[in-house]
Amino acid sequence: MLSKLSLHPKKKPFKLPIKVGIVGMGKMGGIRYEEATKNPNLSVAALCDVVPGLEKTYPDQIIYDDYRKLIVEADIDAVIICTYNHIAPQVVKAALKAGKHVFCEKPPARTIEEMLSVIEVEQAHPELVLMYGFNHRKHYSIMEAKHMIDAGHFGNILWMxxxxxKAGGLYYPDSWRNDLELSGGGILIDQGIHMVDLFLYFCGDFQQVQSLTTNSYWQVPVEDNAFAILRNDNNQVALLHSSATQWKHTFSLEICLQNGYINLNGILSSTRSYGDETLTYARREFENKTRSLGKPREETIYFGIDDSWRLEFEDFVAAIINDQPLASGNSADALRALALVHQIYANSPV
Structure with missing residues (x-):
């Protein structure tokens, strides 16, 4: 399924800045708008949302209430898509067919079939860039961990x-994210897909999946917890818990390697509710060397800045203007993450 996805786009020349239209001006659309206005190679030319009132918030922007009109009528080179999950694949395909580069928020689609239909259109337009927003890969703690692992400082990964x-909240049951038709799933496809993507980033594909999804508290039509054990052909194992009943917001990724470990705790989210972003590492120490079995000497690095949104747009811009493939966040990465999410869903007995 993935063998067809090695795309090497042939870019057409154009004038800078890249003129973009943003479809979907909710929370994520607002974040992407602010980041786009900070990038000297991007210029926001139009906005679109079905909710009225954007004119008051963005008086200097051209406003549309139909993404199809924005794509056809607005003077733009690219479309940034921050819509509900059920509509995102349609917007991506329409933009690509109209000759626009595309940046789309995760998840890429509700189903694998929807994603494959997007890739079919993408392959018909190799001159265009299609990128998906998995911004956790661009957090400095994640990038530092990746560098340490790739440099071989602690040997190969054994397990993660x-x-x-997150805690959900009073209005959580009424969120569109818990409407199966709109979202395609619950907490796993919404937030947990970030952790799934990081598992793939560090270890590659997983061939074996055991899982359990539950609806233990919120009584919504989708899961509020997902548990999974994954194993790949290199005998590397990953354990996942994605939760909407984590009353203290938590991001934790432990990576155990042959000669040490790397623990990532906290993530500098837009709400800043997940605590400080840190990376703690240590080399394996047995008692024959230090007489301190199980208490290795640790070092902790603190990260105080979240540049993930900026760095993603820099990759997007570079792919467009420098005739280079995306380092990450391409449709193949997005499909792998979505496919593994659906393997977790499919293997749950509930």
Missing amino acids: RGVYG
């Missing part, structure tokens, strides 16, 4: 244990 959870 990831917990990503």
